Amino acid sequence: MLKVSHVYKYFDDHCVNNDISLDLKDGEIFGLLGPNGAGKTTLMRMLATVFTPDRGEILIKGETLGSKHVPMIGYMPEERGLYRKMSVVDQLLYFAELKGLARSRAKDNVRKWLHRLDIVHWADRKMEELSKGMAQKIQFISTILHEPKFLILDEPFSGFDPVNADMVKDLIIELKESGTTILFSTHRMDNVEELCDRLAIIHEGRKVLDGSIDEVRREHFKFEYDLSFTEIVTIPEHFHFRKLEAASANTYRITLNKDESFTALLDWAYSTQKLKSFGEYLPTMHEIFVNKVSHK
């Protein structure tokens, strides 16, 4: 669907995107992670045809991304807003028509979505009369009204109240099922683990990792094992461990050194005759994220 290869973007002498490559498959949800100022928004703006890369290329369905692809792209920026003096319907029609949708089709879609989100009676109200939550709904509708094949959402959950955030989440899943490819940025890990098929972390303009969530977590496996016992046990000194506070009282997270074998740990645990459960500990996305962006 979308192939970003070796893209660079500079502002003055500052390199905002440094050799970024991504590969998005048809109908997947791709998460873009990174701390503030990492260059996520710049990358998304390039994908939304707001900027053009200084170097490298972006291909969409095998063609170089350009203004003719505008109708198939939906973009919701982080900084969002609507015309305050325009009515809901006029506003939605305008955005849909700007994206190249024929007026009659645009009208049908507006009607459909207003019904769908149960806001038909607001259709002729001006934006300035609407509550913030209502405006957020309109904002999201305006992004997907022209049935884009590729949806770019910059921090789609920020600024939305919990009810609308859930609505957006449900719609994202629904759109994915109908074949839309979705790329979104976020700094909320729960959303990432819940929604993303694959993800990439960007830090200081560079991509520091990408892959599916399972792959990424597996890659960052640090030979940590969680063992819980029926009662207190004494752990041999040569094992590096710490007691986990949260779970049951007798759970320990043991980290093996490179020279220590997994079977040795298992043998010892088994020999205590108090072993209740035993499992690998894969770091959470949150831990990986913090790890990746804090030292580099």
Place this chain on the structure above:
Amino acid sequence: MRSIWVVLKKEYLTRIKNKTFILMTFLAPVLIALFYGGAIYFATVGAADHSEKTMYFQAPYWDLESDELSFEDYTFVPALSNTKSMIEAIENKKMSGWLQINDKDIRYIDSAELVGGASFSVTEIQKLNNHIKTRAHEFLLMELGISDSTLRQTEVQGSIRALEIDNDGDVANSNTTLKSAVGFAMAMIIYMFIFIYGSMVMRSAMEEKTNRIVEVIVSSVKPFDLMLGKILGVALVGLTQFFAWIALSVGLLGALSYAFSTGSDSITKEAQNIPVNELISGFNTLPFFDIIVVFILFFLGGYLLYSSIFAAIGAAVNQETDVQQFMLPVSLPLVFGFIIAQSVVFQSPNGQLAKVFSMIPLTSPIVMAVRAPFDVPISEIIGSFILLLLTFVFMVWLSAKIYRVGVLMYGKKPSWKDLFRWIKQS
């Protein structure tokens, strides 16, 4: 092309449907009519202040008596021998003043002084001054044995009329004053249109920026198309309003002048002082076709060029207060155009300087409009207009570049340096 149309339609319809717009369209002509009606009323009826002035007159060396000097509402009485009681009378407002002239020769009023003159207006003093001099002059003529009627008979009437040779080789009235007035009025309309609707384009660009709509917009439509759509959409709004105003104003002023001409005869008396027939015959000699064509071309061209500059300003700034630093240098060429129009065009409308500034795109809308009634060569009009249009397209392109970068720059107030950097960047 399609997106230009979509933007144009939106910009036009949202404004036309706006309540303030509708109100202003209907109200403005009424206000203008009231303004002019009021001005005419006060100029003719209201300004005539019927305060009578009675003052002492003392000119020991003159052979003119005080009663020979009285005129209109100004009455002169002989001065009293007691200065103190005269001062008292003036202080108590029983008398308006005390005019004393101590010059020995009636040809001089160097020593003329009006005690209590502070209560006189400048016009009143002027009037008094002229009257005293006229009377003294008449007196001198009488002394020489020249009567008033003899003097009238020797007065030379009339004035030099400028004639021009028209296209058919006929000689006709040239009516330079009328032409200048027409040219200046057109330039004024162009100037106002540029500022009223140019700033509308600017606010439209600013609205999208301050309401954070712009990012979606620039991801949907090319900035060039967006700018052009905005500029043309607002131009249509302006034209709609303009024609509505003309229609309404003509109707209202017609009704008003009818009411005045039947209601008060003072207007007609005033009007008789102006050579109406000469004005009407002057109108007929104006090159109407040329004037209208030039007006339409440079009216639209000037608006297009300046509104594209205004749009770029709107895209660059974050708030209305930042506009000022960019507005000044942009409006200077227009004001300069007026200065050129006044000093050069009036003196030699087809002279070298006038020609140069009617070619330069930033001043041409004003200068060419003023020159329009003075038979500007067609080649100059076409050349200047093409230059104006090319500059407009270039400006839209440049503004689109500033727009593309500027609209996404929030926060800090941009400098001129920033603008140039943005142009390079995009």
